[in-house]
Amino acid sequence: MVAQLQQIGKRVLDIVAGLGRSAQLLIAALLGISYVLKNFRLLVKQVYVTGVLSIAIISVSGLFIGMVLGLQGYSILVDFGAEDALGQMVALTLLRELSPVVAALLFAGRAGSALTAEIGLMKATEQLASMEMIGVDPVKRVIAPRLYAGIISLPLLCIIFSVIGVWGGMLVGVEWLGVFDGSYWGNMQASVNFGHDVLNGVVKSIVFAIVVTWIAVFQGYDLVPTSEGISRATTKTVVHGSLAVLGLDFVLTALMFGDF
Amino acid sequence: MPYADSLVEISNLTFKRDHRAIFSDLSLKIPKGKITAIMGPSGTGKTTLLRLIGGQLKPDAGRILVDGQSVPNISRKDLFALRKRMGMLFQSGALFSELSVYENVAFPIRVHTDLPEDMIRDLVLIKLESVGLRGARDLMPSELSGGMSRRVALARAIALDPELMMYDEPFVGQDPITLGVLVKLIRQLNDSLQMTTVLVSHDIDESLSIADHVCVLSGGKVVAEGSPDEVLQSEQAEVRQFIQGLPDGPVPFRYPTGDFAQDMLGCN
Amino acid sequence: MMTTRWIEVSVGAFVVAAGLAFLVLALKVSGLDYNTDEKSTYTVYAHFNNVGGLKPRAKVTMAGVTIGRVASIEIDSKWYDAKVTLKIDNSMKGKLSEDTSAMILTSGLLGENYIGLIVGAEENMIQDGGEIKDTQPALVLEDLIGKFLSSMGKE
Numbered sequence: 001m002v003a004q005l006q007q008i009g010k011r012v013l014d015i016v017a018g019l020g021r022s023a024q025l026l027i028a029a030l031l032g033i034s035y036v037l038k039n040f041r042l043l044v045k046q047v048y049v050t051g052v053l054s055i056a057i058i059s060v061s062g063l064f065i066g067m068v069l070g071l072q073g074y075s076i077l078v079d080f081g082a083e084d085a086l087g088q089m090v091a092l093t094l095l096r097e098l099s100p101v102v103a104a105l106l107f108a109g110r111a112g113s114a115l116t117a118e119i120g121l122m123k124a125t126e127q128l129a130s131m132e133m134i135g136v137d138p139v140k141r142v143i144a145p146r147l148y149a150g151i152i153s154l155p156l157l158c159i160i161f162s163v164i165g166v167w168g169g170m171l172v173g174v175e176w177l178g179v180f181d182g183s184y185w186g187n188m189q190a191s192v193n194f195g196h197d198v199l200n201g202v203v204k205s206i207v208f209a210i211v212v213t214w215i216a217v218f219q220g221y222d223l224v225p226t227s228e229g230i231s232r233a234t235t236k237t238v239v240h241g242s243l244a245v246l247g248l249d250f251v252l253t254a255l256m257f258g259d260f
Numbered sequence: 261m262p263y264a265d266s267l268v269e270i271s272n273l274t275f276k277r278d279h280r281a282i283f284s285d286l287s288l289k290i291p292k293g294k295i296t297a298i299m300g301p302s303g304t305g306k307t308t309l310l311r312l313i314g315g316q317l318k319p320d321a322g323r324i325l326v327d328g329q330s331v332p333n334i335s336r337k338d339l340f341a342l343r344k345r346m347g348m349l350f351q352s353g354a355l356f357s358e359l360s361v362y363e364n365v366a367f368p369i370r371v372h373t374d375l376p377e378d379m380i381r382d383l384v385l386i387k388l389e390s391v392g393l394r395g396a397r398d399l400m401p402s403e404l405s406g407g408m409s410r411r412v413a414l415a416r417a418i419a420l421d422p423e424l425m426m427y428d429e430p431f432v433g434q435d436p437i438t439l440g441v442l443v444k445l446i447r448q449l450n451d452s453l454q455m456t457t458v459l460v461s462h463d464i465d466e467s468l469s470i471a472d473h474v475c476v477l478s479g480g481k482v483v484a485e486g487s488p489d490e491v492l493q494s495e496q497a498e499v500r501q502f503i504q505g506l507p508d509g510p511v512p513f514r515y516p517t518g519d520f521a522q523d524m525l526g527c528n
Numbered sequence: 529m530m531t532t533r534w535i536e537v538s539v540g541a542f543v544v545a546a547g548l549a550f551l552v553l554a555l556k557v558s559g560l561d562y563n564t565d566e567k568s569t570y571t572v573y574a575h576f577n578n579v580g581g582l583k584p585r586a587k588v589t590m591a592g593v594t595i596g597r598v599a600s601i602e603i604d605s606k607w608y609d610a611k612v613t614l615k616i617d618n619s620m621k622g623k624l625s626e627d628t629s630a631m632i633l634t635s636g637l638l639g640e641n642y643i644g645l646i647v648g649a650e651e652n653m654i655q656d657g658g659e660i661k662d663t664q665p666a667l668v669l670e671d672l673i674g675k676f677l678s679s680m681g682k683e
Contacts, residue, residue: 041532041536044535044536044539045358045535047539047542047543048538048539048542051539051542052535052538052539052542055542055545091557095553095557121357122356122357125352125353125354125357126350126351126352126354127354127355127356127357129316129350129354130350130354130413131356132314132343133314133316133343133346133347133348134343134367134368134371134416135340135341135343135344135368135371135372136371155546156542156543157546159546159550159553160545160546160549162549162553162557163549163552163553163557166557185556188559189556189557189558189559190594192557192559193558193585194553194554194558196585197558198553198554198557198558
């Protein structure tokens with residue numbers, strides 16, 4: 001019984017200590033902004049790795065989710081004779097919820113796990129240690145550019161996701177199911193508010209970007225440098241990242257759209 | 261102590277990891293301008309010792325002086341300045357996988373100096389030439405063999421002409437030819453650049469063939485120290501077991517456990 | 529060198545594409561309506577006995593054309609009625625007479641509530657921070673049915 005209590009206590013302490021280390025890493029990496037700006041190419045390279053290389057998966061998912069929304073939305077709205085509101089439904093669903101959340105989940109799976117594995121491999125092959133011996137802080141040189149690149153990339157990906165999704169919804173609704181395209185766009189424009197819907201969606205994705213990239217670089221930096229440690233850490237990045245996105249999404253939605 | 265002048269002085273060092281003492285009350289001096297081999301069975305914390313000297317780990321007690329400066333206590337800025345004068349060859353080579361061979365060697369030069377590009381180029385080519393890999397400058401680390409990447413890492417470690425050069429297990433996993441090249445290079449670099457060399461290894465023949473001074477570690481302490489010949493002739497049980505490669509001795513073959521017969525019978 | 533160039537170009541294209549996408553969201557999807565900019569609106573208050581299902585951000589219309597939004601709805605503890613803050617487009621500034629009437633309407637049978645304004649004949653205009661005095665409360669379906677039933681009972 002005492003042993004079990006000790007075990008629980010140790011686990012709790014481990015978790016709290018991990019949180020502490022991750023907060024330290026986040027602050028140290030964010031303070032590395034001057035180094036990142038001075039070595040701007042490092043940032044560009046990482047935006048390429050995290051952002052550009054994720055465009056394909058983001059575009060394809062955005063297209064299909066938009067098309068599914070068009071199809072499902074139409075089949076529900078047509079019962080009420082309200083299929084003209086399809087554009088409104090597709091746009092609001094995407095902007096407020098689906099594009100920030102789905103883009104962040106895909107980002108955690110595609111870019112986040114790659115970040116963790118890459119940093120973990122650099123740790124396992126002593127690259128981080130040798131960098132330190134050469135006299136370069138790996139947090140500034142390796143972690144900071146990746147963190148900032150993630151924070152830049154995900155919101156951009158989220159915007160692209162939204163636009164492609166809205167277009168996919170139009171493709172199904174207007175081109176295939178015959179919704180009048182004037183009412184598709186007109187109802188959308190009448191109901192979507194730039195500040196309330198578009199910007200809040202972008203704010204959401206910025207928050208998700210910080211959290212997901214933070215989790216990814218921390219898992220990579222903090223892992224046990226063995227092949228087993230790396231595979232566990234990449235799994236953790238995807239699981240923790242996805243859960244954090246979904247949990248935070250509820251909180252952010254309640255804050256942004258909860259004022260009835 | 262036959263050498264008056266020492267670059268690194270470690271006294272009464274204690275270092276623990278997860279409550280297990282890796283070093284207890286260790287004292288060691290590394291003479292200037294010589295090759296010192298630190299030897300001992302695996303698990304005795306030889307790599308840890310190098311990291312302590314490099315300031316990457318902090319000791320629980322004791323002093324580590326490098327050129328008169330106390331490594332655990334100096335400021336971060338001074339530590340980085342001190343590291344500029346140290347070179348370290350990691351066990352895995354630790355080349356930066358996203359940079360080419362040329363850029364890897366240029367990396368420390370770019371970090372610490374503001375030299376124009378053509379001077380950096382000259383320096384990099386000189387260093388690559390000294391390890392015989394000038395022709396491999398455009399390759400990526402993933403395209404190199406194990407021995408080649410270790411030589412590139414060596415070129416990178418000496419890029420800034422360090423005063424103290426540390427080698428972490430340089431001979432592990434190398435074929436006989438590479439081994440010969442490495443031994444020759446280490447000796448050559450030490451003599452031509454007037455460096456102080458610390459070599460951590462458990463390869464007895466290679467280490468004893470180039471070392472001027474040998475320290476044998478066991479159980480977190482220095483058990484023997486002196487010239488290669490003195491160590492070879494040592495009568496101490498730990499040293500004899502290590503040098504002759506005896507399976508059992510002061511370092512037990514078995515991991516501590518209960519009685520074998522009882523274990524087999526299933527009684528605890 | 530070639531690859532560095534390619535990385536830079538593709539990252540640049542990525543940022544431009546995202547910028548264009550943002551522009552599409554702003555112009556095509558949201559139609560970037562006037563009330564996003566606080567400065568281009570002015571404030572008018574209206575008191576209602578009952579706001580029914582009116583919500584913040586509901587439309588304010590005149591002759592069916594949207595000219596503003598409901599900014600907030602709160603209880604007025606002095607009169608125990610609802611104090612509704614309206615943000616009206618600046619293009620209508622000084623063009624609403626003091627006897628303008630406001631009523632809470634419903635779009636369709638089950639649709640959302642919104643406010644409709646009808647201009648009166650007075651010469652004095654409502655200024656920024658002014659009040660619409662002539663208001664009609666929301667039609668509450670239960671009240672209507674109740675009245676209908678009781679009038680049926682009398683006959």
